[in-house]
Amino acid sequence: MKILKYLLFVVLISVVGGAVYLASLDGKYDVRRTCVINAPLSLTFNTVNEFKTWGEWGPWKEMDSTIVYSFPELTSGENGSYTWTGTSPKKGAMHNFSVTKNKEILQKIQMDDYEESTIYWNFEAVDGGTKVTWGMKGEMPFVVRWMAASMEEKIGPMYERGFELLEEYLQEKMGEHSVVFNDVVDYGGGFYVYLATSCTIIQIPEKMEEMMPKLHKYVREQQIVTSGNPFAMYHKWDEENKTTMFSVGIPVRERLKTDGTVLVGYQKPIKTAKFTAKGDYKFGTEAWEFAFKTLEEKGLKIPETAEPFEVYLTSPMTTENPADFVTEIYLPIE
Numbered sequence: 001m002k003i004l005k006y007l008l009f010v011v012l013i014s015v016v017g018g019a020v021y022l023a024s025l026d027g028k029y030d031v032r033r034t035c036v037i038n039a040p041l042s043l044t045f046n047t048v049n050e051f052k053t054w055g056e057w058g059p060w061k062e063m064d065s066t067i068v069y070s071f072p073e074l075t076s077g078e079n080g081s082y083t084w085t086g087t088s089p090k091k092g093a094m095h096n097f098s099v100t101k102n103k104e105i106l107q108k109i110q111m112d113d114y115e116e117s118t119i120y121w122n123f124e125a126v127d128g129g130t131k132v133t134w135g136m137k138g139e140m141p142f143v144v145r146w147m148a149a150s151m152e153e154k155i156g157p158m159y160e161r162g163f164e165l166l167e168e169y170l171q172e173k174m175g176e177h178s179v180v181f182n183d184v185v186d187y188g189g190g191f192y193v194y195l196a197t198s199c200t201i202i203q204i205p206e207k208m209e210e211m212m213p214k215l216h217k218y219v220r221e222q223q224i225v226t227s228g229n230p231f232a233m234y235h236k237w238d239e240e241n242k243t244t245m246f247s248v249g250i251p252v253r254e255r256l257k258t259d260g261t262v263l264v265g266y267q268k269p270i271k272t273a274k275f276t277a278k279g280d281y282k283f284g285t286e287a288w289e290f291a292f293k294t295l296e297e298k299g300l301k302i303p304e305t306a307e308p309f310e311v312y313l314t315s316p317m318t319t320e321n322p323a324d325f326v327t328e329i330y331l332p333i334e
Contacts, residue, residue, distance in 0.1 A: 028137070028138070028139045029136075029137060029138060029139070029151040029152070030135060030136075030137040031135060031136050031137070031151050031152050031155040031156055031159070032120075032133055032134065032135030032136075032159075033133070033134055033135070033156060033159040033160055033163065034131065034132065034133045034134075035131075035132055035134075035160075035163040035167075036126060036128055036129050036130070036131050036132075037129050037130045037131075037132050037163065037166060037167050037170065038128060038129040038167060038170075038171065039129050039130060039167065039170035039171070039174060040125075040129070040130065040320030040321060041102050041123060041124075041125040041130045041320065042102055042320045042321070043170060043173070043174070043320060043321045044123060044129075044130040044132060044166075044170060045101070045102045045103075045105075045123050045130075046076075047166070047169070047170060047173075048105060048121055048123075048132075048166075049076045049077065049080070049096075049099065049105060050075060050076040050080075051071065051075040051076065051080060051081065051082040051094070052071055052075050052076075052082075053169070054069075054082070055067075055069050056169050057162070057165040057166045057168070057169035058162060058165070059158050059159075059161040059162045059165055060086075060158075062161070063158075064086045064087050064088065066085075066086050066087045067084055067085070067086040068084060068085050068086070069082060069083075069084050070082065070083045070084065070085075076096075077096065077099050078096055078097065078098065078099045079095065079096065079097075080095065080096045080099075081093065081094060081095035081096070082094060089111035089112040089114075090112055091111070091112060092109065092110065092111040092112070093109070093110050094107055094108065094109045094110075094119070095107065095108055102123055102125075103122070103123055103124075104120070104121065104122055104123070105120070105121040106118065106119070106120050106121075107119040107120070107121075109136075115138060115139070116138070117136055117137065117138035118136070118137050118138060119134075119135070119136050120133075120134075120135045120136075120137070121133065121134055121135075132163070132166075134159050134162065134163070136151075136155055136159075173321075173323055174280065174321060174322050174323050175279075175280070175323070176278075176279060176323040177277070177278060177279025177280060177283040177286075177287075177323070178277070178278050178279065179275055179276070179277040179278070179283075179286070179287040179290045179291070179329075180275065180276055181273070181274075181275050181291075181294045182274040182275060182276055183273075183274060184271065184272070184273055184274070184300070184333065185271075185272055185273075185274045186269060186270075186271055186272075187267075187269065187270050187271075187272045187274075187330055188269050189266070189267035189268050189269045189270065190227065190228075190251055190252075190266070190267060191251070191252050191253070191254060191255050191256070191264060191265070191266050192231075192249040192250060192251045192252055192264070192265050192266075192267065193215065193218070193219065193224065193249060193250055193252055193256065193258065193262050193263065193264055193265075194215070194233075194247045194248060194249035194250075194262070194263055194264075194265050195211045195214065195215050195247060195248055195249075195262060195263070196235075196245070196246070196247035196263070197211065197245070197246065197247070198236075198243065198244070198245045199243070199244065200242055200243055200244075201237075201242045201243065201244050202242065204244065204246070205281065207246075208232065208248065211248045212230060212248050212315075212317070213317075215230070215248055215249070215250060215262065216230070216250070216317070218261070218262045219250055222258075224252055224256065225252065225253055226250050226251060226252055226253075227251045227252055227253045228250070228251030228311070229250075229251075229311050229312055229313055230248065230249065230250045230311070230312050230315070231248070231249055231250075231251075231309050231310060231311040231312065232246055232247070232248050232249075232309060232310055232312075233246060233247050233249065233267075233307050233308075233309040234246045234307060234308050234309065235247065235307050247265075249265065252264075270332050271332065271333055271334075272330040272331055272332050272333060273291070273294070273295055273298075273300055273330070273331045273333050274328060274329070274330055275287065275290070275291045275294070275328070275329040275330075275331075276326065276327070276328055276329075277326075277327045277328075277329060278323070278324075278325065278326050278327075279322065279323055279325060280322035280323065280325060281322070281325065281327075282322075284327075287327070287329060288329065291329050291331055292331070295331060295333065300333045300334075301333060301334045302331055302332060302333055302334075303332060303333075303334055306331070306332035306333075307332065308329070308330065308331050308332065309329075309330050310327050310328065310329045310330070311327065311328040311330070312325075312326075312327055313326040313327065313328060314326045
């Protein structure tokens, strides 16, 4: 009987001691990582905001190949959500409860029967891309408060790997590009305002970046009514000396008088072979080579006096994602 009382006393002391120990622990945890992602702010934000992309860049499949994702009708923005099943945890669910465009995403996550935790994302445009903070915070139940201290070791490296995979995914998406031959079309032509320059071929991007905003600013300040998308026209192209003469222009409704800093031109209606290129301008040479090769294959000839041009349907002035740049290439033909 004395032994039983002694054992009960020991158990009681252990329970009380354990409770005192747990009470001394802080069950709260807040694990975060910050990284500068080499991608535009809007693209980075929109990717994280869309749960359907998480299976592409999330680090979880490297840890559990059995994961299966399920998506409801709404998978982005406030109340967007998704669920998954796997080995450990066996099930999970996440939903957005607050979304501030290009700035912040707040989420709730629950795995198996554990307490719900808060996931938070912060986004900021910086030199070199987007500064992203990814964190997880919550509080462990009283009996497992000791687990809070291990959350840094468990979550931190996973978020670091997640950033690596997110940047790889974004770089791949930004590198998507294509070019197709549309048809032989009659291009209407018309009046346009423009700026012209001569330079080496390698200087074209630099000159374009300098001239196009200047032209847009002039049109805006003079309140000129435009009638089409901006374009670049190549007047001379010397492959041997690697030089060119080209102009950037914006179509207008009628002939205008300018102050001389910006000129006015007129393009006659012409027959052209039209191509549509999508993607970063660094793939421009590839697109033009495809266009010339296609003309050769189809037996179409370009007049020696021809001035090929490209029209920018979307550009850095309208979208941050290079994969969304859409350029129409027009090659005058006989």
